[in-house]
Amino acid sequence: MENPRELFQIMTRRFGLLNKYCCSVGGCDISLAQSHLLYEIDRRHKPSMQEVAEALGTEVTTFSRQVQSLIQMNLVKKTPDPNDRRVYTLSLTAEGKMIAGMIDQQMNDYLDEVFSYMTEFEKETVLRSVKLFNEAMGKSSRCSAPVTG
């Protein structure tokens, strides 16, 4: 377990499984992809379709259909952009916000439990580390997909 990639790979997978698990929370059952979609729309301000698709690393064409199904489920709203009518901006409905909030809550509850196995100092160190790492990734040239954060 000296290999840096190994460390991140394991963490990432576990976290991914948790995300999957949190999809069936509070009576609602959505797919992992849908959960990511809700998350990403939630944290941006009226993003365009392309913006979100790119952030998620999804083909726009696939994304378009994913959005359609979330609209049908009444979790997402699509509004034509008055400045450029080719563009649609996305936002969550009240119900969508609720679901996204519940998932977020559940995830943080889980993280809290994980942190309970550490000292407060360790927890702070871990959080600062992740933040630092995210910033460094942002500076790197290789990772083309623009994940703002």
Add this chain to the structure above:
Amino acid sequence: MENPRELFQIMTRRFGLLNKYCCSVGGCDISLAQSHLLYEIDRRHKPSMQEVAEALGTEVTTFSRQVQSLIQMNLVKKTPDPNDRRVYTLSLTAEGKMIAGMIDQQMNDYLDEVFSYMTEFEKETVLRSVKLFNEAMGKSSRCSAPVTG
């Protein structure tokens, strides 16, 4: 960006995109799922199908077919377990090992680049943090899928 989940979510997504990107490395083109499969078989000792499927959070039935295609590509080998003939143990072929190795190399190269934006001390802190976090996740009851590490 105070939200712990947010920090991990962003990191995880970026890392996931990188993984995806590293699939088309060295002339070989495999899917993300296949890459995960190679990775997981590589780091275990002659695992059974179930063991790997479970670690990856994939249905065995889906997994079975994924393995089949990797066998066809001559990257994976499936051997009947002499002790229990219901079981098949998985391993990588020479070619599979090579591909897995190249992906791993590429990932670590990328991580090196990311770490180049930090001091040596910060890098060590980050790596220790991830390790610590993985251990804590391992202790936690909630994450049912057994990702050994």
Add this chain to the structure above:
DNA sequence: ACATATAATTGCAAATTGCAAGTTATAGTT
């Protein structure tokens, strides 16, 4: 006005998945 570029959608074929049922092998019971 015209050509070009951009944001999003659609059609269609191919790949991926999930469930139920099937196969083969082990384990436990009488």
Add this chain to the structure above:
DNA sequence: AACTATAACTTGCAATTTGCAATTATATGT
């Protein structure tokens, strides 16, 4: 030894998801 239950893995089939090429509608530049 015959009988039942369970476990590991596979297969059939229907449904969902995807990727590519083509299409629509709007915007921009000359």
